[in-house]
Amino acid sequence: MRDKLIEAKQKWAREGRLLTGTTSDPAFDRLPPGQTLVRDWPVLDLGAEPNVTPQKFRLDVDGAVENRLSFSLDEFMALPQTESMSDIHCVTNWSRYDNHWKGVAAQALLRIVQPKPDARHVMFHGFDGYTANVPLEQLDQPDVFLVHEWEGKPLSRAHGGPVRMLIPRLYFWKSAKWLRRIQFTISDHPGFWEQRGYHNNGDPWQEERYG
Numbered sequence: 001m002r003d004k005l006i007e008a009k010q011k012w013a014r015e016g017r018l019l020t021g022t023t024s025d026p027a028f029d030r031l032p033p034g035q036t037l038v039r040d041w042p043v044l045d046l047g048a049e050p051n052v053t054p055q056k057f058r059l060d061v062d063g064a065v066e067n068r069l070s071f072s073l074d075e076f077m078a079l080p081q082t083e084s085m086s087d088i089h090c091v092t093n094w095s096r097y098d099n100h101w102k103g104v105a106a107q108a109l110l111r112i113v114q115p116k117p118d119a120r121h122v123m124f125h126g127f128d129g130y131t132a133n134v135p136l137e138q139l140d141q142p143d144v145f146l147v148h149e150w151e152g153k154p155l156s157r158a159h160g161g162p163v164r165m166l167i168p169r170l171y172f173w174k175s176a177k178w179l180r181r182i183q184f185t186i187s188d189h190p191g192f193w194e195q196r197g198y199h200n201n202g203d204p205w206q207e208e209r210y211g
């Protein structure tokens, strides 16, 4: 099942499925090219949704940083919490507007861990072994959060609870669920889908679906 799904998605990447060949500017077009609005929130993952109990939860922040950190769930929840509203854009072409989130601002975390001057890239690791990479400047944005609440409720297991990444300006595959580790690196390393034909950057308005 899992291998079939991965194979199908790799085939879409090779064929350039859903590509419209147009780009737009988020300042003028809220909906990126080729996207369709949905009201529900679809679940997409590799099929093995880990059961991350509060006891099992741990978040490590390490690599090229001045202060390596490791949080229990209580320690994570004790960090300053921020509420935000943002849109989701999935590469499989659904978008969902006005999601209300609560969590820790990535910029607040960056102030605590202090990336070293030569840190340029970030790899997110999930409890299921999933990885996704972004340039450090994509993490250092005011709308990026480590979220644990959606619409006033704890984030469900299916959507990556207790804690997932949220990077609204990139396709949603960059937002790792069941967040386990944030690793800062000097050079770039492709994540799970990036190794399988997805674009390295993943900007929806540039239609960076496949690389």
Ligand SMILES: Nc1nc2c(c(=O)[nH]1)N[C@H]1C(S)=C(S)[C@@H](COP(=O)(O)O)O[C@H]1N2
Residues within 6 Å of the ligand: 041, 042, 043, 044, 045, 046, 047, 090, 091, 125, 126, 127, 128, 129, 130, 158, 159, 160, 172, 173, 174, 175, 176, 177, 178
């Ligand atoms: N840990 C982990 N994070 C993941 C995935 C995954 O398989 N494992 N799938 C990604 C993909 S391809 C998408 S589209 C979104 C889907 O998030 P959702 O199920 O909450 O809609 O999660 C992303 N984050």
Ligand SMILES: [Mo]
Residues within 6 Å of the ligand: 044, 090, 091, 092, 172, 173
């Ligand atoms: Mo996806």
